Amino acid sequence: MAAITAPNMFSGTQSMFRVCPVTTFKVDLAAERLIIWNAVTAIVALTLGGTYALLIGLTRWPDIHLLSANWFYRLLTAHGMNMLVFWMVFFEVGGLYFGACVLLNARLVGARLAWVAYVLMLVGAVMVNAVILWGRADVMFSAYPPMKAHWSFYLGYILFAVGAILACCLFLATLVMAKVEQRYEGSIPLAVFGLLTACIIALFTLFSGAVALIPTFLWSLGIGEVDPGAYRVTFWGFGHSAQQVNLSAMIAIWYSLATLTVGAKPVNEKLSRFAFFLYILFINLGSMHHLLVDPGLGSAAKFFNTSYAMYLAVLGSLIHAFSIPAAVEVALRQKGYNKGLFGWLLNAPWKEPGFAALMFSLFIFGFIGGPTGVVLGAGQLNMLAHNTWRITGHFHATVVGGTTLAFMGFTYYVIPLVFRRPLFGKFLVRWQPWVYGIGLIIMTIAMTWAGYLGAPRRHWDVTFSGVTIPVDVQPLMNLMLVFAGIGALIAVTGGIMYVVVCVGSLFMPKREARALNPLEA
Amino acid sequence: MAIYTPERVWWKPLGREERLWVTIAAVWCFFMFFMLIGWYFLGAQNLPTRAVRLTTAQYKTLADAFVEANQVGEQNGIPIVHPQPGSDVYLVGRQWQWTPILELEAGQTYKLHVSSIDVQHGLSIQPINLNLQIFPGYDYIMQITPTQAGEYSVWCNEFCQFGHHLMTGKIIVR
Numbered sequence: 001m002a003a004i005t006a007p008n009m010f011s012g013t014q015s016m017f018r019v020c021p022v023t024t025f026k027v028d029l030a031a032e033r034l035i036i037w038n039a040v041t042a043i044v045a046l047t048l049g050g051t052y053a054l055l056i057g058l059t060r061w062p063d064i065h066l067l068s069a070n071w072f073y074r075l076l077t078a079h080g081m082n083m084l085v086f087w088m089v090f091f092e093v094g095g096l097y098f099g100a101c102v103l104l105n106a107r108l109v110g111a112r113l114a115w116v117a118y119v120l121m122l123v124g125a126v127m128v129n130a131v132i133l134w135g136r137a138d139v140m141f142s143a144y145p146p147m148k149a150h151w152s153f154y155l156g157y158i159l160f161a162v163g164a165i166l167a168c169c170l171f172l173a174t175l176v177m178a179k180v181e182q183r184y185e186g187s188i189p190l191a192v193f194g195l196l197t198a199c200i201i202a203l204f205t206l207f208s209g210a211v212a213l214i215p216t217f218l219w220s221l222g223i224g225e226v227d228p229g230a231y232r233v234t235f236w237g238f239g240h241s242a243q244q245v246n247l248s249a250m251i252a253i254w255y256s257l258a259t260l261t262v263g264a265k266p267v268n269e270k271l272s273r274f275a276f277f278l279y280i281l282f283i284n285l286g287s288m289h290h291l292l293v294d295p296g297l298g299s300a301a302k303f304f305n306t307s308y309a310m311y312l313a314v315l316g317s318l319i320h321a322f323s324i325p326a327a328v329e330v331a332l333r334q335k336g337y338n339k340g341l342f343g344w345l346l347n348a349p350w351k352e353p354g355f356a357a358l359m360f361s362l363f364i365f366g367f368i369g370g371p372t373g374v375v376l377g378a379g380q381l382n383m384l385a386h387n388t389w390r391i392t393g394h395f396h397a398t399v400v401g402g403t404t405l406a407f408m409g410f411t412y413y414v415i416p417l418v419f420r421r422p423l424f425g426k427f428l429v430r431w432q433p434w435v436y437g438i439g440l441i442i443m444t445i446a447m448t449w450a451g452y453l454g455a456p457r458r459h460w461d462v463t464f465s466g467v468t469i470p471v472d473v474q475p476l477m478n479l480m481l482v483f484a485g486i487g488a489l490i491a492v493t494g495g496i497m498y499v500v501v502c503v504g505s506l507f508m509p510k511r512e513a514r515a516l517n518p519l520e521a
Numbered sequence: 522m523a524i525y526t527p528e529r530v531w532w533k534p535l536g537r538e539e540r541l542w543v544t545i546a547a548v549w550c551f552f553m554f555f556m557l558i559g560w561y562f563l564g565a566q567n568l569p570t571r572a573v574r575l576t577t578a579q580y581k582t583l584a585d586a587f588v589e590a591n592q593v594g595e596q597n598g599i600p601i602v603h604p605q606p607g608s609d610v611y612l613v614g615r616q617w618q619w620t621p622i623l624e625l626e627a628g629q630t631y632k633l634h635v636s637s638i639d640v641q642h643g644l645s646i647q648p649i650n651l652n653l654q655i656f657p658g659y660d661y662i663m664q665i666t667p668t669q670a671g672e673y674s675v676w677c678n679e680f681c682q683f684g685h686h687l688m689t690g691k692i693i694v695r
Binding site for chain 2: 185269306374454472
C-alpha cells in the first residue's frame with residue numbers, strides 16, 4: 001500500500017494517506033477507519049431493525065399474528081428507532097466523512113473528536129435499544145407526551161443527536177480546511193454538495209430535536225411539563241427534517257451511482273446545485289404535514305408550510321428526478337446505445353448492483369414514495385389518510401425503497417474500495433436490489449391500499465377481537481395485510497442478502513480493488 | 522462527474538430540455554399550491570382549526586354532563602346519546618374506548634367537541650376514513666353535518682399504549 005504523508009497547515013501534524021489504485025483518490029487513513037466503523041455499526045442497526053421488521057410483518061399478517069400485543073408495540077418502537085435513526089444516521093455520518101475526505105483528497109479535521117462523536121452515538125443507540133427491550137419505553141419512535149418513557153430513552157436519543165451534531169460540525173470543518181489547504185481544485189463535486197445540503201439540514205434537524213427532547217427528558221425525571229402540541233411541532237421539526245437529510249444524502253448517492261455505473265455527468269451542474277439549494281431554503285417547512293389534523297394550528301400556516309413554500313422544495317426533487325435519468329441516458333447514448341427511444345435503458349448495465357439499486361431506488365421513490373408524500377401533505381386529503389397505513393406505505397417507499405436501497409447499492413462500492421475487501425457472495429449481490437426492490441413495491445402498494453380502506457397504523461389487531469363496541473372492517477383490508485406480509489417477507493430476504501454480503505465480505509482477505517465495478521473488483 | 526470536481530466554470534445556461542422541464546415542473550408546483558388554497562373555498566370539508574384549552578378534568582365534567590342530559594340507551598355499558606341538532610356534542614377518547622356512542626340526524630349540523638382525558642389518540646371514522654389527532658388538554662371543536670344515514674365505525678389510530686387495538690366506538694346517523 002503506497003502511503004503518503006501530508007503536512008496539515010495549522011496543526012503542524014502529519015496526516016497519513018493512501019492512494020486508491022482504481023480512482024486515484026488520496027484517502028486519509030484516519031477518515032477511512034471512521035468510515036468503516038460508522039458503516040459497520042449502521043449495518044448492525046439495520047440487522048436489528050430488519051429482524052424486528054420480520055417479526056412485525058408476521059404479526060400484522062392477520063393469519064399469523066406472531067407477536068403478543070406488548071411485544072408488537074415494543075419491537076415496533078425498536079424497529080422505528082433502529083431504522084429511521086440509527087441505521088440512517090450512522091451510514092450518513094460515514095458518508096459525510098467519505099464525501100469530505102475521500103472525494104476531496106482531504107484530511108479529516110479533528111479525527112479524535114470524530115471518535116468522540118462515534119462513541120456518543122453508539123452509547124445513545126445502545127441505551128435506547130436496551131431500555132426498549134427492558135419494556136420501559138413502549139412509546140414508538142415519536143414518543144408523544146403524555147405517554148412517558150423511562151428517562152434513559154430520552155437521554156440515549158439526546159446523546160445520539162449530540163454525537164451526530166459533532167460529526168456534522170467536523171464535516172464542515174473538514175470542508176473548510178480542504179479548501180484552505182488546497183486539497184482540490186475549483187468547486188466541490190456535486191455529490192459533496194449534496195452531502196453538504198444534507199449536513200446543513202441535519203444541523204437544523206438535530207437542533208429541533210434538542211428543543212423537543214431536552215424538556216421531555218426533564219419531564220420524564222419529574223421536572224416541568226410538556227405540552228403535547230408543542231412537542232409535536234418541535235419533534236417533527238426533527239423527525240421529518242431528518243427524512244429530508246436522508247433525501248439529500250440519497251440524491252447525492254444517486255448522482256454518485258450514476259457516475260460509478262455508467263460514467264454519467266450531471267446534465268447541468270448549475271441546475272442540480274440550484275435544486276439542492278431549494279432544499280436548504282424550504283424543505284424543513286414540510287414537517288407541518290405531520291400536524292395537519294392537529295388541533296391548535298391555523299389553516300394558513302398549515303398550507304404554506306406543508307407545501308414546502310409553494311412546492312418549491314418539491315421543484316428541487318422534480319429537477320433531480322429529471323437530471324439523473326437524463327444524465328444516465330446521455331452517458332449511455334454516448335457509449336453507442338442509440339437504438340430507438342429506450343435502447344439505452346435496455347442496454348444499461350443492469351447486472352451491476354449499483355445500477356439496479358439506482359434504478360429501483362429511483363422508481364420506488366419517484367413513483368410511489370415521493371408522489372404519495374405530496375398527496376398526503378395536502379391539507380384536506382390528509383384528513384382521509386392521517387395515521388392510516390397510507391402513511392406507513394408512503395414512508396416505507398421513500399426511506400426503505402428509496403434511501404436504504406440506494407445506500408445498499410453504494411455499499412457495494414465502499415466495500416472493495418474503502419474496506420478493501422472483495423465482495424462475498426457475488427450471486428447474492430447481483431440479485432439483492434431486485435429482491436429487495438420487488439418486495440418493497442408489493443409491500444408499499446399493499447400498505448397504501450390497506451390504508452385507503454382505513455387500516456390504522458401501529459395497531460396490533462385489525463380484526464378487533466375483544467372490543468366492547470364491535471366495528472365493521474372492509475374484508476379487502478385483510479387481503480391487503482396479507483400482501484403486505486408477503487412483500488415484507490420478500491424484502492426481508494433482500495435485507496438478509498445484503499447483510500450476509502456485508503458481513504461475509506468483512507472476512508474476505510484484504511486486497512486492493514482492481515476495478516470500479518464491484519463484481520469485478 | 523458527480524464524484525469528481527466539475528469544470529472550473531459550471532455556471533452554464535440551461536439546455537432546451539432542461540428549460541422545458543423546469544417550466545412544466547414549476548407551473549405544476551404553483552398549480553398544486555393554489556389548489557390547496559382554492560379547495561379551501563371550493564371543497565366540501567376543511568381542516569378543523571378551532572381548539573380551546575381545557576384541562577382533562579374540565580372536559581370530563583362537560584362530557585359527563587352532556588351524556589347525562591342526552592342519554593337514550595346503552596350498548597355493552599357504553600352510553601348512547603341523542604343530542605339536539607345544533608347543540609354541543611362531546612366525544613371523549615380515553616384508554617381504551619371512544620365514548621359515548623353518538624346518534625345524530627342526517628342533514629343536521631352539530632358542534633362536535635373531541636378531546637382525550639389521558640394520552641393522545643387518533644379519531645378514525647370509518648368507512649369514510651376521516652382521521653383527526655386528539656390531544657388531552659385541547660378541546661378540538663368542529664362543525665359537522667352528517668349527510669348519509671348509517672352506522673359508522675370508530676377506532677383509534679394513534680398508538681396509546683397496550684389497549685390501543687381495543688379502542689373502538691360508534692356513530693349512528695339516522
